[in-house]
Amino acid sequence: MAFRDRPDLIGMRFVRFHRDAKTTFDHLKGLLVPGSLPPDDPTGSLKQIDPTPGEPHPAPSASGAITLGDVARLAGVSPSTVSRVLNRPELVNAKTTEAVRAAIAETAYVPNLLAGGLASKRxxxxxxxxxxxxxxxxxxxxxxxxxxxxxxxxxxxxxxxxxxxxxxxxxxxxxxxxxxxxxxxxxxxxxxxxxxxxxxxxxxxxxxxxxxxxxxxxxxxxSHAAVGRAVATYLTDKGYRRLAMVWADDERAKIRRQGFLAALSEKGIGDVRTSMVPAPGNLQRGREGLARLLDEPGPSPQAVFCSSDALAQGVLAEAQARHLTIPGDLAVIGFGDLDLAAYTYPALTTVRIDRHxxxxxxxxxxxxxxxxxxxxxxxxxxxxxxxxxxxx
Amino acid sequence: MAFRDRPDLIGMRFVRFHRDAKTTFDHLKGLLVPGSLPPDDPTGSLKQIDPTPGEPHPAPSASGAITLGDVARLAGVSPSTVSRVLNRPELVNAKTTEAVRAAIAETAYVPNLLAGGLASKRxxxxxxxxxxxxxxxxxxxxxxxxxxxxxxxxxxxxxxxxxxxxxxxxxxxxxxxxxxxxxxxxxxxxxxxxxxxxxxxxxxxxxxxxxxxxxxxxxxxxSHAAVGRAVATYLTDKGYRRLAMVWADDERAKIRRQGFLAALSEKGIGDVRTSMVPAPGNLQRGREGLARLLDEPGPSPQAVFCSSDALAQGVLAEAQARHLTIPGDLAVIGFGDLDLAAYTYPALTTVRIDRHxxxxxxxxxxxxxxxxxxxxxxxxxxxxxxxxxxxx
DNA sequence: AGTGGAAATGAAAGCGCTTTCATCGCCCGG
DNA sequence: CCGGGCGATGAAAGCGCTTTCATTTCCACT
The missing domain is CATH 3.40.50.2300 (Response regulator)
Incomplete structure (x- = not known):
């Protein structure tokens, strides 16, 4: 109550501005690109391989990042061989592989999958x-x-x-x-x-x-239609006759609803009220949905089918707030079998989908x-x- | 009850095998790559642009996919211009832009961001x-x-x-x-x-x-430590003395716990029992956590601090199952302020984080x-x- | 009509990989 | 002792874009 006025219990907000050089990366452009050597090591071994004229393998990349070519030069092999070590190691001699892996480790090489993907079309x-x-x-x-x-x-x-x-x-x-x-x-x-x-x-x-x-x-x-029919059969078999829905009508829920209503009308149950709520359904909307249903004039429902367990949870909460016993005064069935469904009080009847x-x-x-x-x-x-x- | 034995209410599983040519894409290799013309239109307008010798712009890509070069030829401009239309349209004349856009539409060109990213380093x-x-x-x-x-x-x-x-x-x-x-x-x-x-x-x-x-x-x-301290202050200010925790001890929850316990011990409250559960916390583990706490010998807690709202929900459920009144017999506080926290019954006291x-x-x-x-x-x-x- | 400069476009060189094809040893059988 | 074949490697040509830099075009002004 008075708690809301106790500022000492509210997390303080604080914000610091740093304007020193480390705040942006501008000064590092072309230097600290992935795989490059740390800046405090300007004499890293790579630099010591002087790309003399006539050097068979590619010169260091202009951008400053370590490339596959750099690794190749350090390992004394061609770029194709490095590529093979990375992608098809079974084609490469064990000794060569080892040398290449050492070069990769030393340079902290990070392959560029944009380039790889472009070349390989994968x-x-x-x-x-x-x-x-x-x-x-x-x-x-x-x-x-x-x-x-x-x-x-x-x-x-x-x-x-x-x-x-x-x-x-x-x-x-x-x-x-x-x-x-x-x-x-x-x-x-x-x-x-x-x-x-x-x-x-x-x-x-x-x-x-x-x-x-x-x-x-x-x-x-x-099949969402089959779900709707199954729930209809289940509820009517249990003897429930005055049925209602609390429904977040997304595309697939719509089909469940049609299946449900079709199966009910085959059994002669036609007056099923639906309390529509916006998708996605959540606990709050479930409560509101049931409240609307119960506050309307007319006979109150014996059972409510909810388009999701989240909604059903809200229905449960609203029912409890109104001191209705479940399922005595009102039966509730959800959809989805969220983890929580088994542990609500009372535990929620629902439809399980193997989402995993x-x-x-x-x-x-x-x-x-x-x-x-x-x-x-x-x-x-x-x-x-x-x-x-x-x-x- | 008997329902579990009613196979007609169980969703049928069915599986179909197609072994016709459409089942794999092997026969389409290099043909139906993104942006290519539909196979039923082998005389698409692109093909009619005969790349005669001396043609200034790039020949059609070998792989069969529509490339930026193809669009350029159709529009009668250079690849650079097409690239500009796509990335820096303000540099291109309106008429040219229009011609290029028409060519893009006609060819159903889909840019290749692997190539773009490689070239632009973005x-x-x-x-x-x-x-x-x-x-x-x-x-x-x-x-x-x-x-x-x-x-x-x-x-x-x-x-x-x-x-x-x-x-x-x-x-x-x-x-x-x-x-x-x-x-x-x-x-x-x-x-x-x-x-x-x-x-x-x-x-x-x-x-x-x-x-x-x-x-x-x-x-x-x-600050997770500050959260722990704030909850400690809140609960003690409300007069709760016998406190307990139902806790999924992930890295950050650990810090909240330390903050909570530290603040309590400053107030002379030292004997806080904790029921540890595996992370991530969920409703089931919350129920189990509280059950363990209550089934142990010793004085039962007046208030439980849960490391997450999901856990708190479970605590609520278990308390209800045991016909405890909340907060009379047991007060519960969670963490996270999930959407559902405001709508559980009773509504859950918790700590709100602006996740969005x-x-x-x-x-x-x-x-x-x-x-x-x-x-x-x-x-x-x-x-x-x-x-x-x-x-x- | 001439000119300077801005606007618009093109040519060409890569970006960093993969992959085909060619080459080079090397081992084994005849 | 020689040729065939295989395992291992390298050379080189792209993959499809972006981006300088150079060139052309187009105006506005004098």
Whole structure:
């Protein structure tokens, strides 16, 4: 209470300005580029190799950075040999390899993958394009993708499209100029322009988090309509009749909702109220969503289906704030099976998606494609599982 | 109950194999490279420009992809002019620009930034190195960084070091070969090797999530010790005496803990039990942590300080499961002010960090450095705020 | 009409690698 | 003792851009 007025408990902000020479790198231009020797060692061994006229190997790079040519001269071999040591060591004699490695260590050489990628036409880069990573269901897939590709010597370029994916088309265009060797996409609906560019790029494209019979290349996901139907069946089998939804209507949630409503109407349940909230769903919006539902006139629902676990958590919180017992007064079911779902109180019934598998399989599919392997599953349904817990 | 045995509610897995020609890209090698014409248009207008002997501009690229030279020939200008249109349009006559843009559109030209970066020594790449992004406190900073840098024409390379940051050194090494123009790092403690390489790279380096007087370059964060002290003061001022901790002891949490304990012992409170759990903290570990604390013999704590909100959420859940009233039986305070903290039941008292600001300021600092701007704040303490809610 | 200077463009030399192709020893079998 | 073949290495030609520097063009003014 009075605490908010206690400035001593508030972290102090302090900021320092340094205006000395170390503050910018201007004075180091062309000197402290990657791999160069420390400035306090102007007589480093490299400099002592005087590139006399007739010297067979390349002169030191003009820019001052250590290049593969510098390493080659120090090791007394040709640049091609250094390149081989780095990329195809099995082609090089053990003694030579050793000499080259010593030269690399001595010069603190850092290869330039921009140059390497240009020459070899292999960027060893993969783009991951997702709506958001902030407390999102996508992060685990991106993390699995990154980890697996890292092992294989690839790096991941992160592209964030926002929710809804308004920036996707421009992002894909921009990122293709990096010549990625693969693209990880979220969802299966993309701008026509995006399709064109991606097909023209001729690289593996993995669409995820949904399923389609007509993928650009590979799709790894599951049927959102089937999720909706499964939840409908589950809730009606449990005897719930007055149903409602708290829903953040992103593209894929929309399909879950349609599946849910279609299955319900087959069972003669037609009056399902939906409390729509903006995507992405979070705890706050879940609370607000349920509040709106309960404050409206009409019979109160027996069960609420939420488009995400985050929303469901909010629904749980709001229900508790209103002293409703769960599932007695209100049953709640979420979607996603976030880590927390098993540990909310009461534990949350939800739909589990193997998010890690999506990222991992995407990585494997890309690597297989890049290897030119013939048999790649084009449509992978990783399925889902309804996890029953205490909230229903 | 019986539901787990209802296979019809379980998402079916299905997998299809396609073995037709479209399954791999082998047959397209050198054809469908980025920017090439669609294969069903073999008489594309480009092909009709017969590169007769004496043709002043470059012949079509051997690899088949559309290059800047192809665009130049079609537009009837030199490659340098096309390059200018793309990078410094203010230097080019309006009519010429128009002709070049038309040629770019017609050829669906996609610039090659590997080549551009090599020639200009500007990769327009920034590396973001964080322990994890899976439901983590770091994602918002990475997202803000990515968004801001995207605007400026940069892309972000994502590097995941794991928890603890065992892979950081190797990751930094690998990623420097991409010649990033800046590096975003988590924490202020790094391997000596990492320091060396980063300094040698001569690029802006922003360390985050902590503070130090001796940053590699720029540090943007806050004092974890001060957080610990502030929480200690707050809890004791509220009258709590029997205190405990549920703690995931990562590098920075360790410092918060020390600050907390030091401030308490100054107040004569020395017997603070800590329930340690593995990092990263999550809801499950929070529950387990509190359970261990309560099941041990001895007086039960009046208040628990958790190293993260995720953990605090678990503590809340476990307390509820045990029918403890909060804060009457047990007060709970977290750290991080995740979105959900305001909406748990009861709402969680916690410490707010402006995560978004960390990413944004990091981006701004890098861009300022890259621009060669002189005055860059080397040490930025973004502070923190203790947010009092219902759980204490 | 002539001229100076700015604006616009082109020529050419790389950026730092990879990769093909050629060359050079060297060992083994005949 | 000689030729074939293989393992190991080097020479050189790019990869597709950017960026000086030089040249041409175009005006505004005298």
């Amino acid at each position: 960027s060893r880069l993969v783009a991951a394009i997702v709506p958001t990573i902030a407390n999102s269901i996508f992060t685990e897939a991106v993390e699995a993708l990154t980890d697996r590709l890292e092992e294989a010597g690839y790096h991941v370029l992160l592209g964030l499209t926002g929710y809804p994916a308004t920036r996707e088309a421009k992002l894909v265009e921009a990122i293709l100029s990096r010549r990625p060797e693969g693209v990880f996409l979220t969802g299966v609906n993309h701008a026509p322009e995006t399709y064109r560019r991606l097909r023209a790029a001729g690289i593996p494209v993995v669409e995820t988090w949904d399923i389609t019979d007509n993928p650009i290349d590979v799709v790894i996901g599951f 598998a999506i990222g991992l399989k995407a990585a494997e599919a890309m690597l297989a494609r890049i290897d030119g392997r013939q048999e790649v599953e084009r449509t992978v349904d990783i399925g889902f599982r309804l996890i029953e817990r205490a909230s229903t | 990769s327009r790449l920034v590396a973001a190195i964080v322990p994890t992004i899976a439901n983590s406190i770091f994602t918002e900073a990475v997202e803000a960084l990515t968004d801001r840098l995207e605007e400026a024409g940069y892309h972000v390379l994502l590097g995941l070091t794991g928890y603890p940051a065992t892979r950081e050194a190797k990751l930094v090494e690998a990623i420097l070969s991409r010649r990033p123009e800046g590096v975003f790092l988590t924490g202020v403690n790094h391997a000596p090797e990492t320091y060396r390489r980063l300094r040698a790279a001569g690029i802006p380096v922003v360390e985050t999530w902590d503070i130090t007087d001796n940053p590699i370059d720029v540090v943007i964060g806050f 600001a960390i990413g944004l300021k990091a981006a701004e600092a890098m861009l300022a450095r890259i621009d060669g701007r002189q005055e860059v704040e080397r040490t930025v303490d973004i502070g923190f705020r203790l947010i009092e809610r219902a759980s204490t």
